[in-house]
Amino acid sequence: MxxxxxxxxxxxxxxxxxxxxxxxxxxxxxxxxxxxxxxxxxxxxxxxxxxxxxxxxxxxxxxxxxxxxxxxxxxxxxxxxxxxxxxxxxxxxxxxxxxxxxxxxxxxxxxxxxxxxxxxxxxxxxxxxxxxxxxxxxxxxxxxxxxxxxxxxxxxLIADVGLVGFPNVGKSTLLSVVTSATPKIANYHFTTITPNLGVVSTKYGDSFVLADIPGLIEGAHEGTGLGHEFLRHVERTKLLIHVLDAAGIEGRDPLEDFDKINQELKLYNEKLATKPQIVAANKTDIPSSQENVELIKKALKPKGIKVFTISAATREGIDDLMVYAAERLKELETIPEVIENNEEEKMYVFNPEEEKLFTIRREDNKYIVEGKFITRLVNSTNFDDMDSLAYFQKVLRKRGIIDELKEMGIQEGDLVKIDDIEFEYYD
Structure with missing residues (x-):
């Protein structure tokens, strides 16, 4: 699982x-x-x-x-x-x-x-x-x-290439025929509900890791349809293969699908939309796809996006697509593989000095001193031994606890509670 x-x-x-x-x-x-x-x-x-x-x-x-x-x-x-x-x-x-x-x-x-x-x-x-x-x-x-x-x-997931696109455009089928991965494949939306990985080996001996990212939908950047869960797996890829249903068998326009998916990527993280993409116009074994293929090539050529006509069902054009993807990866080797979700997000580094040694609050005419440091000090003190008690008092002064009590207005005879110990204050 x-x-x-x-x-x-x-x-x-x-x-x-x-x-x-x-x-x-x-x-x-x-x-x-x-x-x-x-x-x-x-x-x-x-x-x-x-x-x-x-x-x-x-x-x-x-x-x-x-x-x-x-x-x-x-x-x-x-x-x-x-x-x-x-x-x-x-x-x-x-x-x-x-x-x-x-x-x-x-x-x-x-x-x-x-x-x-x-x-x-x-x-x-x-x-x-x-x-x-x-x-x-x-x-x-x-x-x-x-x-x-x-x-x-x-x-x-750390994959070299990610397959993106709307549900049911053939991403899982494509992964299954170019790798040894065995994703669940069926003719209904969201067959893939978790990412799948496979290793592609081209006919020239090159290899790379390919990830089938579950189908994205409008609103994915807001979490719709588990959008966040899926989108974060796109972030580490160096290259995207954008799979389109060129046949439009579900009545969708493949160019509109292309724009919508890229808009979701941009809204989630602008850097995702700038990742290099290759378009795989799939299902070209269906006669109705030819008109859409020409429209796709014409619309994307000015953007410098390479379009491959493929059929995952018949394997037509797939070898050429994978060879080109391997070549593009070689060109992209210098691009970092990590993109942060939020540019303002910073790494947290543990620093024990950030934690205040103690806190003091007043409650029902009683001054309560708390903190990990205080608990450790009390556990280390033998209150029946004068030397230990004197050391306890010395630490209270050295760490500024007495000074802070004075600033809070403590008077002689007021009660102080430190961990499980209570005593009357006298300067």
Whole structure:
């Protein structure tokens, strides 16, 4: 089954906690702190796998979690880093942040890879907190939580040539006779509801990948008839073969069809309408097609568009069409294969500095301090130990939390809630 879109949920590994430990050696009666650091949490990484063609693997399994780092140990032993979780995706996969829609990565080439969720840093052991006045610190720092993110995976087929046109003009039949692909073929609209790929080998030994894009209709750029789902597969192609029903057996004018399809391409993305095109006037085995063929050639010659008269049913003219397509591809090798949906759309790069360390809000005469940093600080504090408590207070001041509380008008005796801890404020 062809699956070209999936939403999945990622959780990177938590960093291991730093250890509280002391030297307990035979001839060292007053050994100092010896707590090791925690290991880093594993990242969630996407990697291109050329052997994959769909996002089927992500249809049923939606949640993925990387390994957490190990806690630090005694004798300054560091915890082991958590293993990264690698998720394999087919070439042409775009990864978006589900919440913002921003592109995290556009993976097109073999072995392309990107970290989509970063693992948390390991915590510091109590060895780091020894000072001249604090000889035996009884606290350490907890590991950071790993990133949690939901992403949308979108697959844009990477094909050299795309077949476009209205439904039922013979695209699937053409694909079936020039490649080993076996698309579903029948005489009704939207026989093809998913893109099909095949490899064309010409009589001169050239080869290229050909994609049968499901039939486009008016309004496709607005999503009508799954328009967006189909149009995005056109974007990576270097060349388009525009298939027209020269016989007009359904009462449509092939030249009007040509203009309408190109208008849909332009409205979806103006760059699509500028892609090089070859016109394949199909169904020329039907006698009524001859008049239309002449009209098509006459109308498109001033535009510099080459027109081939073919019959997918009898294979007439198909070899010449494929040879010409291979030649045009050689000329177009320098044209980039990636076109963005929106020129203003920018790649999102993870930056932990973008996230504010904490937020403060006032609720029912209580000041509530929240944030990942705050949770980690509370989890790292031993509130029964004076040294640990003093360190906690020092960090509150150093990180600007006390200053912001003052700016918000806190008074002595007011309640402050930090994570699960509540206390009265006194400067």
């Amino acid at each position: 062809f699956i070209d879109k999936a939403v999945i949920h990622l959780k990177a590994g938590k960093g291991g906690d730093g250890a509280v430990a002391f030297r307990r050696e035979k001839y060292v009666p007053a050994g100092g702190p010896a707590g090791g650091d925690g290991g880093k949490g594993g990242d969630v990484v996407f990697v291109v796998d050329e052997g994959m063609r769909t996002l089927m693997d992500f249809r049923y399994k939606k949640h993925y979690k990387a390994e957490s780092g190990e806690d630090g140990g005694n004798k300054n032993m560091f915890g082991k880093d958590g293993a990264n979780l690698e998720l394999h995706v087919p070439p042409g996969t775009i990864i978006r942040d589900e919440k913002t829609g921003a592109i995290i990565a556009d993976l097109t080439h073999k072995d392309d890879r990107v970290v989509a969720a970063k693992g948390g840093k390991g915590g510091k052991g109590n060895t780091h907190f020894k000072t001249a006045t604090r000889q035996a610190p009884r606290f350490a720092i907890a590991g950071e939580a790993g990133e949690i993110v939901s992403v949308v995976l979108e697959l844009k």
